[in-house]
Amino acid sequence: MxxxxxxxxxxxxxxxxxxxxxxxxSIAAVERSWIRWCGEFGVDPMRLRGMHGVTAANVIEGLLPPEQREQAHLRIREIEVADVDDxxxxxxxxxxxxxxxxxxxxxxxxxxxxxxxxxxxxxxxxxxxxxxxxxxxxxxxxxxxxxxxxxxxxxxxxxxxxxxxxxxxxxxxxxxxxxxxxxxxxxxxxxxxxxxxxxxxxxxxxxxxxxxxxxxxxxxxxx
Missing domain, CATH: 3.40.50.1000 (HAD superfamily/HAD-like)
Known part of the structure; x- marks a missing residue:
């Protein structure tokens, strides 16, 4: 090598x-945002493990069916942009x-x-x-x-x-x-x-x- x-x-x-x-x-804000998102879309937060550094769109692609992805992506953007605490x-x-x-x-x-x-x-x-x-x-x-x-x-x-x-x-x-x-x-x-x-x-x-x-x-x- x-x-x-x-x-x-x-x-x-x-x-x-x-x-x-x-x-x-930003880990505190990220975790808060994605846990909230998971609750709204019925996703087990444990399925997010290993996803650090991957775009939200690519994360969502692996979690939800195609018909839900656009709405889900818009929602996580909305949640995260509004949460810059900590x-x-x-x-x-x-x-x-x-x-x-x-x-x-x-x-x-x-x-x-x-x-x-x-x-x-x-x-x-x-x-x-x-x-x-x-x-x-x-x-x-x-x-x-x-x-x-x-x-x-x-x-x-x-x-x-x-x-x-x-x-x-x-x-x-x-x-x-x-x-x-x-x-x-x-x-x-x-x-x-x-x-x-x-x-x-x-x-x-x-x-x-x-x-x-x-x-x-x-x-x-x-x-």
């Missing part, structure tokens, strides 16, 4: 960051986004949430809004497919092979690897470190533990 850490030998031209579980802790910025996230913005490093948030949900959570936490935000509303196939990462890189004008991805879910990391992103950084907020090490070259508790520096508009990640 190739050494995943070798991908970090050179600085990255672009930075692609997941939102929930990577930059913000969403907090994870350690180091605000500082990293600010540093990337100040140094003009091409940066995108790439999330499995819809556009309205992503914007509500960014606004609620006061995070620096990067120039590009890719959501499930912008792609036909969200995570676990590579499309969101590919779109994020394209909108930044950066080859995916020159991008570092920072993500907390296995679904997101697999999608980023399939997209050809060179460096994969995992944070352990929602997934066990030993699982994440199967894919990521760097595994940290949160981005505050990530050692970085900017070199001429590029981000170097120290392994």
């Amino acid at each position: 190739p050494d995943a850490s070798a991908a970090f030998d050179a600085p990255f031209e672009g930075v692609l960051l997941d939102l929930d579980g990577t930059l913000v802790d 969403i907090v910025v994870l350690p180091g996230a605000a500082e990293l986004l600010r540093a990337l913005a100040d140094a003009s490093v091409p940066t995108a948030i790439v999330t499995s949430g819809t556009r309205d949900l992503a914007e509500a959570r960014i606004a609620a936490t006061g995070l620096v809004h990067p120039p590009v935000v890719v959501t499930a509303s912008d792609v036909e196939r969200g995570k676990p497919w590579p499309d969101p990462w590919l779109l994020g890189a394209r909108l930044l004008g950066v080859d995916p092979g020159e991008c570092v991805v920072i993500e907390d879910s296995m679904a997101g990391l697999r999608a980023a690897r399939e997209a050809g992103c060179r460096g994969l950084v995992a944070v352990t907020s929602t997934t066990a470190p030993e699982e994440l090490r199967e894919l990521a070259g760097v595994v940290v508790p949160d981005v505050a533990h990530l050692s970085t520096e900017v070199e001429q508009g590029r981000l170097r990640v120290h392994v």
Whole structure:
């Protein structure tokens, strides 16, 4: 197996960051929202296990018959957008986004949430809004497919092979690897470190533990 850490030998031209579980802790709001949704649609909440990092549309596709999916998707969006209580910025996230913005490093948030949900959570936490935000509303196939990462890189004008991805879910990391992103950084907020090490070259508790520096508009990640 190739050494995943070798991908970090050179600085990255672009930075692609997941939102929930990577930059913000929204787990309380997510759990409240989906438990409420499950009650309304008669779904056992235990069936949601293993779905972290997957778009709501893809989750619902595996839970409900076709005739219910559109209504169910609209409803979970409505519930989640209205509930931004208890969403907090994870350690180091605000500082990293600010540093990337100040140094003009091409940066995108790439999330499995819809556009309205992503914007509500960014606004609620006061995070620096990067120039590009890719959501499930912008792609036909969200995570676990590579499309969101590919779109994020394209909108930044950066080859995916020159991008570092920072993500907390296995679904997101697999999608980023399939997209050809060179460096994969995992944070352990929602997934066990030993699982994440199967894919990521760097595994940290949160981005505050990530050692970085900017070199001429590029981000170097120290392994």
